Amino acid sequence: MFEKTTWIKLPRNVLVGHDVLNDLGEAVGDLYLTGRPLIVTSPTPNEIAGDRVRAQFDDPATAVVEEASFAAVEELKETAEAVDPGYLIALGGGKPIDIAKMAADHLDVGFVSVPTVASHDGIVSGRSSIPEGDTRHSVAADPPLAVVADTTLIADAPWRLTTAGCADIISNYTAVKDWRLARRLRNVEYSEYAGALSEMTAELLVENADMIRPGLEESAWVVVKALVSSGVAMSIAGSSRPASGAEHLISHQLDRIAPGKALHGHQVGVASIMTEYLHSGENGRWNAIRDALAELDAPTTAAGLGIDDAELIAALTSAHEIRDRYTILQGGINEEAAIEVATATGVIDG
Numbered sequence: 001m002f003e004k005t006t007w008i009k010l011p012r013n014v015l016v017g018h019d020v021l022n023d024l025g026e027a028v029g030d031l032y033l034t035g036r037p038l039i040v041t042s043p044t045p046n047e048i049a050g051d052r053v054r055a056q057f058d059d060p061a062t063a064v065v066e067e068a069s070f071a072a073v074e075e076l077k078e079t080a081e082a083v084d085p086g087y088l089i090a091l092g093g094g095k096p097i098d099i100a101k102m103a104a105d106h107l108d109v110g111f112v113s114v115p116t117v118a119s120h121d122g123i124v125s126g127r128s129s130i131p132e133g134d135t136r137h138s139v140a141a142d143p144p145l146a147v148v149a150d151t152t153l154i155a156d157a158p159w160r161l162t163t164a165g166c167a168d169i170i171s172n173y174t175a176v177k178d179w180r181l182a183r184r185l186r187n188v189e190y191s192e193y194a195g196a197l198s199e200m201t202a203e204l205l206v207e208n209a210d211m212i213r214p215g216l217e218e219s220a221w222v223v224v225k226a227l228v229s230s231g232v233a234m235s236i237a238g239s240s241r242p243a244s245g246a247e248h249l250i251s252h253q254l255d256r257i258a259p260g261k262a263l264h265g266h267q268v269g270v271a272s273i274m275t276e277y278l279h280s281g282e283n284g285r286w287n288a289i290r291d292a293l294a295e296l297d298a299p300t301t302a303a304g305l306g307i308d309d310a311e312l313i314a315a316l317t318s319a320h321e322i323r324d325r326y327t328i329l330q331g332g333i334n335e336e337a338a339i340e341v342a343t344a345t346g347v348i349d350g
């Protein structure tokens, strides 16, 4: 008997463009939600856009989160108990969006994502990534009911956050290679649709890297659209597989070994250069990944990430231990081989 079931949860409305923050109320109205909104934001986006958001709703409440942590999720749930919102609106970067996403799941209400930076694909996905101690938990949750991404705001945000978003997308290229490898060697469930969408998104960004420039609204638009595609690919797959392979394992290890030194997207970008080399050897496309990152002003070396060579090698050699996800690093890479790949790709000087 045929027993497969596919349940894909996707945002219903995705609005990307010039001044679309002014259309947030209308986009939310179109979702037929009831009750008052609780706006979950952090200090800077609250200052930049909080009033414009509040002005579009009756009786809105606001919670300002300062850090991404499980304690912040619990605190937000307590606020929600007092406020009794019908839904949450997450306004800001990954920090308030992840907190709102997780709290919305626990509270069994929907949430709307209003990113003010294009820093990684978590701003549109159904996954929260919350640090706790020296580990990072990747938690499944429902994706946003709608995404409203104002490219005017995002184009004005710090450029390094946008280049991190680009690098997170470029890393999908190796994530899909790892996923296919896992399908071949471990019969891991694989979605052709999600794999193709994710890969195409990364390819498009690599091809158009020279057109993505600071302060340009059109560039913000290209990057946000790519982040949306990547989030959709994860929703189709029902996991982060299309966007998270060995390069993400290395980045998650760097978060433990060298916390707070570099942005998530920048770390996965540098790691992706090396995992592409491991997949395809010296004649593979690792230099196309490196060149696209460089074109976008994203780091391509350990030094560019602000981490020392020993930290990078420690992350490479231990990345396979942190998660049960089959990748090119399955079984681990020894120190000698790690130094070899990092040196051959110019990530360390050797």
Ligand SMILES: NC(=O)C1=CN([C@@H]2O[C@H](COP(=O)(O)OP(=O)(O)OC[C@H]3O[C@@H](n4cnc5c(N)ncnc54)[C@H](OP(=O)(O)O)[C@@H]3O)[C@@H](O)[C@H]2O)C=CC1
Residues within 6 Å of the ligand: 042, 043, 044, 045, 048, 068, 092, 093, 094, 095, 096, 098, 116, 117, 119, 120, 121, 122, 123, 125, 127, 128, 129, 130, 131, 153, 154, 156, 157, 158, 161, 263, 264
């Ligand atoms: N769900 C997922 O798949 C993933 C989630 N993450 C998580 O996301 C978080 C990191 O994401 P990131 O977006 O960098 O985090 P933040 O939300 O902390 O945003 C980054 C910085 O940008 C500021 N900011 C936000 N909007 C603007 C703007 N329009 N102009 C100027 N500054 C602005 C914030 O200020 P301020 O703090 O003052 O508000 C903050 O200092 C981490 O918590 C990480 O764990 C990372 C990768 C994947």
Ligand SMILES: O=C(CO)COP(=O)(O)O
Residues within 6 Å of the ligand: 120, 121, 122, 127, 129, 138, 168, 240, 243, 244, 248
């Ligand atoms: O960052 C992500 C995709 O870009 C999420 O992946 P993880 O599941 O590894 O946290």
Ligand SMILES: [Zn+2]
Residues within 6 Å of the ligand: 120, 121, 168, 243, 244, 248, 264, 268
């Ligand atoms: Zn990522």
